[in-house]
Amino acid sequence: MEKDKTRPESTLDLRVWIRLLDCAKMIEKRLRRNFEDQFGTTLPRFDIMATLDRAREGMRMGELSRALLVSNGNVTAIVRQLLDQGLVNSQPDPEDRRSAIVSLTPKGCDQFRVLAEAHHGWVREALADFSEENQQQLLALLTQLKSSIR
Amino acid sequence: MEKDKTRPESTLDLRVWIRLLDCAKMIEKRLRRNFEDQFGTTLPRFDIMATLDRAREGMRMGELSRALLVSNGNVTAIVRQLLDQGLVNSQPDPEDRRSAIVSLTPKGCDQFRVLAEAHHGWVREALADFSEENQQQLLALLTQLKSSIR
DNA sequence: GTCCATTCCTGCAAGCATAAAGTATTTTGC
DNA sequence: GCAAAATACTTTATGCTTGCAGGAATGGAC
Numbered sequence: 001m002e003k004d005k006t007r008p009e010s011t012l013d014l015r016v017w018i019r020l021l022d023c024a025k026m027i028e029k030r031l032r033r034n035f036e037d038q039f040g041t042t043l044p045r046f047d048i049m050a051t052l053d054r055a056r057e058g059m060r061m062g063e064l065s066r067a068l069l070v071s072n073g074n075v076t077a078i079v080r081q082l083l084d085q086g087l088v089n090s091q092p093d094p095e096d097r098r099s100a101i102v103s104l105t106p107k108g109c110d111q112f113r114v115l116a117e118a119h120h121g122w123v124r125e126a127l128a129d130f131s132e133e134n135q136q137q138l139l140a141l142l143t144q145l146k147s148s149i150r
Numbered sequence: 151m152e153k154d155k156t157r158p159e160s161t162l163d164l165r166v167w168i169r170l171l172d173c174a175k176m177i178e179k180r181l182r183r184n185f186e187d188q189f190g191t192t193l194p195r196f197d198i199m200a201t202l203d204r205a206r207e208g209m210r211m212g213e214l215s216r217a218l219l220v221s222n223g224n225v226t227a228i229v230r231q232l233l234d235q236g237l238v239n240s241q242p243d244p245e246d247r248r249s250a251i252v253s254l255t256p257k258g259c260d261q262f263r264v265l266a267e268a269h270h271g272w273v274r275e276a277l278a279d280f281s282e283e284n285q286q287q288l289l290a291l292l293t294q295l296k297s298s299i300r
Numbered sequence: 301g302t303c304c305a306t307t308c309c310t311g312c313a314a315g316c317a318t319a320a321a322g323t324a325t326t327t328t329g330c
Numbered sequence: 331g332c333a334a335a336a337t338a339c340t341t342t343a344t345g346c347t348t349g350c351a352g353g354a355a356t357g358g359a360c
Contacts, residue, residue: 013277014270016285017177019292024174025219026299027167032348044316062338069175071318076340078316098325098338120164127163129298134291135166141288142169148279149176182318194346212308221348226310228346248308248355 027126034122039115044070044078046119049104049112052088058103060093087111177276184272189265194220194228196269199254199262202238208253210243237261 032043051067052059059067065075079102082088087108093099104112127135182193201217202209209217215225229252232238237258243249254262277285 011270012282012285012289013274016277016289016292017273019289019296020170021174021178022219023292023296023299024170026296028171029219029348036349042315060338061340069172069179070316072339073319073341074317081315093338096326096338100339120161123167124163126299127166127295129300130295132162134294135162137287138291138295139162139166139169141284141291142166142173144284145277145280145288146169146173146176149173149276150279179318186318192345210308211310220346222309223311223349224347230310243308246308246356250309 027123030126031119031122034118035115038118041115044074045082046112046115048075048078048082049087049108050116052102052104053109053112053116056103058089058091058101060099060101062099064102082108177273180276181269181272184268185265188268191265194224195232196262196265198225198228198232199237199258200266202252202254203259203262203266206253208239208241208251210249210251212249214252232258 028043035041035043035046047068048064051064055063061075061079062072064079065072068075079088079090083090086105088102089105089108090100090102093101130138178193185191185193185196197218198214201214205213211225211229212222214229215222218225229238229240233240236255238252239255239258240250240252243251280288
């Protein structure tokens with residue numbers, strides 16, 4: 001009924017990619033909606049806070065953009081919002097005046113704890129029907145895939 | 151050095167989700183850039199054309215937005231661009247005057263052939279270092295994951 | 301037939317994302 | 331020393347995406 005029978009291998013990579021994208025979009029959409037509905041915030045803001053939480057001594061803007069796989073100008077805009085809300089702190093790098101070092105404020109740290117717990121709960125719930133064994137296999141395959149993408 | 155040692159299972163789902171998102175973003179970013187650089191078009195426009203290509207008799211706007219997992223207003227804007235370029239056709243549904251039926255024009259069909267071939271080539275190249283056996287396992291797992299997301 | 305809820309689509313405002321151009325600073329080459 | 335290249339970041343223009351408000355058409359309840 002499909003052309004899979006005639007040349008199944010020729011579309012395997014395409015099907016992998018489409019399914020990967022579908023899964024990511026479905027989960028991401030739910031997370032974004034939950035962040036908006038329950039906390040009035042967004043996934044990108046959470047991503048930045050999560051990255052900063054793992055670097056308590058702070059990070060430079062460029063490090064943030066590379067860690068998050070987003071553009072430089074994008075980080076500028078989102079960090080400014082977090083600054084306005086008093087969730088992060090920005091101070092000039094004493095060793096390089098071009099750079100600013102960004103870090104979570106205590107208030108930002110507290111709020112991140114709450115967000116992170118809710119976020120983990122949403123992910124756990126989304127994957128609840130996907131067995132732990134499957135998750136382990138999937139994680140291993142995705143790790144391999146990530147390092148082989150060129 | 152990480153807390154993975156104390157409770158590795160408690161973050162498994164989180165790690166699966168983060169890695170899934172990373173892989174999707176890496177590939178999507180390359181595809182978007184290729185579409186822009188080589189054809190001056192975008193991934194969302196291609197997605198709509200690809201969906202319409204599989205429904206030669208046309209689709210309604212709502213069907214498109216559901217198939218693509220995007221919002222209704224979003225489809226409106228992108229379809230209008232394709233209309234302006236003469237790549238798609240829009241005519242009122244004779245059975246329900248609220249609906250418009252959208253389909254590819256011959257010109258849109260021709261252009262899609264070219265885009266689709268290039269797109270497939272990019273995906274194939276991105277996954278070239280990921281073995282066929284791994285791809286099959288990954289596809290199976292993702293298929294299962296997609297149906298178990300709730 | 302007449303409301304009324306629902307459905308389908310189209311603006312519209314706000315947020316995220318990119319690329320490219322611009323500013324300031326540091327580093328390099330000489 | 332100092333001009334040129336490289337780096338860190340911001341700004342700007344453009345495009346995608348969402349949610350919501352609004353208009354038009356449909357379908358029931360009565």
